[in-house]
Amino acid sequence: MKIRLMIVVLAFLFAIPALAQLDRSKRPEPGPAPEIKLGEYETFTLENGLQVFVVVNHKLPVVDFRLVLDRDPILEGENAGYASIAGDLLRTGTKNRTKDQIDEEVDFIGASLNTGSTSITGSALKKHAEKLLDIISDILLNYDFKQEELDKLKKQYISNIISNRDDPGSIASTVQNVLLYGKDHPYGEPITEKTVESVTLQMCTDYIDKYFKPNIGYLAIVGDVSLDEAKSYAEKYFSGWKKGEVPKHTYSNPQPPAKTSVAIVDRPASVQSVIHVTYPVYLKLGDPDYFSARLMNTIFGGNSTARLYKNLRETKGFTYGAYSSLESDKLVGNFDASLQARNAVTDSSVAEILSEMKKYREQGADEEELQSIKNYVTGSFARSLESPQTVATFAINSAIYNLPADYYQNYLKNIAAVTVKDVNEAARKYINPENAHILVVGNADEIEKGLAQFGSITYYDIYGNEVDTASAEIPEGLTGDDVIQKYIAAIGGKENLEKVQDRTTEMSGKVQGFEIKMTIYQKAPNLLKQVVDAMGAEQVVVFNGEKGIASAAGNTAEITGDNLVKLKIESSLNFIVELDKHNVNVNLNGIEKIDDKDAYKVEMMLEDSSKWIQYYDVESGLKLKEIKTVSTPGGDFAQETLFSDYREVDGVKYPFKVNQSLGAQKLEFTVNSIKVNTGLSDNLFKVD
Numbered sequence: 001m002k003i004r005l006m007i008v009v010l011a012f013l014f015a016i017p018a019l020a021q022l023d024r025s026k027r028p029e030p031g032p033a034p035e036i037k038l039g040e041y042e043t044f045t046l047e048n049g050l051q052v053f054v055v056v057n058h059k060l061p062v063v064d065f066r067l068v069l070d071r072d073p074i075l076e077g078e079n080a081g082y083a084s085i086a087g088d089l090l091r092t093g094t095k096n097r098t099k100d101q102i103d104e105e106v107d108f109i110g111a112s113l114n115t116g117s118t119s120i121t122g123s124a125l126k127k128h129a130e131k132l133l134d135i136i137s138d139i140l141l142n143y144d145f146k147q148e149e150l151d152k153l154k155k156q157y158i159s160n161i162i163s164n165r166d167d168p169g170s171i172a173s174t175v176q177n178v179l180l181y182g183k184d185h186p187y188g189e190p191i192t193e194k195t196v197e198s199v200t201l202q203m204c205t206d207y208i209d210k211y212f213k214p215n216i217g218y219l220a221i222v223g224d225v226s227l228d229e230a231k232s233y234a235e236k237y238f239s240g241w242k243k244g245e246v247p248k249h250t251y252s253n254p255q256p257p258a259k260t261s262v263a264i265v266d267r268p269a270s271v272q273s274v275i276h277v278t279y280p281v282y283l284k285l286g287d288p289d290y291f292s293a294r295l296m297n298t299i300f301g302g303n304s305t306a307r308l309y310k311n312l313r314e315t316k317g318f319t320y321g322a323y324s325s326l327e328s329d330k331l332v333g334n335f336d337a338s339l340q341a342r343n344a345v346t347d348s349s350v351a352e353i354l355s356e357m358k359k360y361r362e363q364g365a366d367e368e369e370l371q372s373i374k375n376y377v378t379g380s381f382a383r384s385l386e387s388p389q390t391v392a393t394f395a396i397n398s399a400i401y402n403l404p405a406d407y408y409q410n411y412l413k414n415i416a417a418v419t420v421k422d423v424n425e426a427a428r429k430y431i432n433p434e435n436a437h438i439l440v441v442g443n444a445d446e447i448e449k450g451l452a453q454f455g456s457i458t459y460y461d462i463y464g465n466e467v468d469t470a471s472a473e474i475p476e477g478l479t480g481d482d483v484i485q486k487y488i489a490a491i492g493g494k495e496n497l498e499k500v501q502d503r504t505t506e507m508s509g510k511v512q513g514f515e516i517k518m519t520i521y522q523k524a525p526n527l528l529k530q531v532v533d534a535m536g537a538e539q540v541v542v543f544n545g546e547k548g549i550a551s552a553a554g555n556t557a558e559i560t561g562d563n564l565v566k567l568k569i570e571s572s573l574n575f576i577v578e579l580d581k582h583n584v585n586v587n588l589n590g591i592e593k594i595d596d597k598d599a600y601k602v603e604m605m606l607e608d609s610s611k612w613i614q615y616y617d618v619e620s621g622l623k624l625k626e627i628k629t630v631s632t633p634g635g636d637f638a639q640e641t642l643f644s645d646y647r648e649v650d651g652v653k654y655p656f657k658v659n660q661s662l663g664a665q666k667l668e669f670t671v672n673s674i675k676v677n678t679g680l681s682d683n684l685f686k687v688d
Helices: 002-021 082-092 099-108 128-141 148-163 170-182 192-199 201-212 227-239 290-301 309-314 345-365 368-385 388-400 413-419 421-432 444-454 480-490 494-499 561-570
Strands: 042-045 053-055 063-067 112-115 120-127 216-225 262-264 274-283 322-327 333-342 435-441 457-460 502-511 514-523 527-535 535-541 546-552 555-559 585-594 596-605 611-617 623-634 635-649 653-662 664-678
Touching: 002 227, 042 227, 042 561, 053 227, 063 128, 063 388, 082 099, 082 112, 082 148, 082 201, 082 653, 099 128, 112 128, 112 309, 120 128, 148 170, 148 192, 148 201, 170 274, 170 333, 170 435, 216 388, 216 413, 216 527, 227 514, 262 444, 274 309, 290 309, 290 322, 290 333, 290 345, 290 368, 290 413, 309 322, 309 333, 309 345, 333 345, 333 457, 345 421, 345 435, 345 444, 368 421, 421 546, 435 444, 444 457, 480 555, 480 585, 480 596, 480 611, 502 653, 535 561, 546 561, 555 561, 596 623, 635 664
Parallel strands: 053 216, 262 435, 262 457
Antiparallel strands: 042 053, 063 120, 063 216, 112 120, 274 333, 274 435, 322 333, 502 514, 502 664, 514 527, 527 535, 535 546, 546 555, 585 596, 596 611, 611 623, 623 635, 635 653, 653 664
């Protein structure tokens, strides 16, 4: 024990001189790039041109299959979406199996199987590998598309498109692609309800016939498999796949704008803006400055330690997160700096993004920033190597991009070799604040003035079509009160409305796939009871004309403050004919498109200074949409409600379709029945 202690003491004493000579003011020199132990792969090519990569990994008794096609992007035009739909149809049946049979067989062996417009992927236990391959090859060689399956897919696509119409992030993504690439480019054309509706079975069949060819295919076989087994799999299940000539496509190169401009998609319901500063760039995997460009962007906005994040979240507090990306692509990529910010700081957020871009171009990065990001990228890359699928991806990328055989083996060496000078040259090349699209999806009334300082403003709809804000003019002399009176007449007239002394509305719908039933009882002048049944749990709101309560899960709370003020107004059975009584100011603020219909935009300012925005069909006078601000424990949100399918009940028209969105929540209601003047008792509205 004494000998061991003496050794420790001597070691410490010998270390003292070295510690004394350490200069802590100097940053330690970075060490050499770590050696990569990149998993090996074998490759061979079938006679039909299919190139196969095999990555052996016996850690788990599982085999993964990934088939990828390297085709040129396709401009689908007025049928945009047909390639994606064709890829999905592959999973719906063959000449030998129905969709149900495919599902049952895949489930029985505990496998996974997915198809797409340029890929088929699957995974199974080793003992079931050939069964899965039998299904995959059947899909590939004997696909048999059915009209009923196409109709189902089109319905799903259209449902998603309709759902995304209310999502600012999805809207921004669609319009951004139009701005970056144009609608005459495959990366820019939007998929709409109309384009999906036009897709035919023949289009889908023709697509698979033309583009699913082995001579542009790469098959990765990864997992508990030997090279000989992989060769046997490939020969047995894919050698019958016939090669053929695949159409080639070329496109003009999208260019950044000559000067920075502003694009706005108006969403009056938005309490915050989705912001993108973006433009096309030309950067491919394997380019000489690829590593410099990647490190440059990571320093600027690639993670939560980057400049954008630190400025816009930590220093300014404008957002929960701000990031940038520099996307590489064989055809054309893009730079994008993005965030979400409150309406009040939308212009300030854009100003800070542009300021950071200019500062980066002019001053560049420093050695400390670069070394920190190198460590981050190195760690991320090293972690990715834990998956054998990564090695397969590297192999396929090397073939598609014609990379050197040791490209990924030397990946970290190339990262380590990047200098501050390299990064700063990349910043000057790829950071271009003077030639950017500033895209903002938000409330135009609140953000337009502030954004005008950055460039000329163009308005777009949710599909990237330019909106002519001057195309529809309000008729001279028309007022908001006139629009309201036309609405009252359209739904039955004041006399018929005032005849309604009580009303019971029963409706049902879905939110996030769950069934909801709601019953609303109203009695003149302003008694209300609303009962919501969601999966057996009941939520009730009651207002007796003075006091309101809300109860759920056995708990009851009184409604107070601004929420009580709003409840008093919303409980009014005939609110629309009593605006003067409630001191509501009405203003007509323009004409906008609501689902391709011209609609008058009417603002109602309530007594508590809150604002309701309503849209009335110019032609019919019926209300199409309403936007209200709702206060919740999570903050204020804009509640948007769409009204359609008006039907008459005892002389008054009511909407029987009501779609509502509140933040990320979307509710679709169908009115099942409306009963009026049934003699509802005041006891129904008691508040204990």
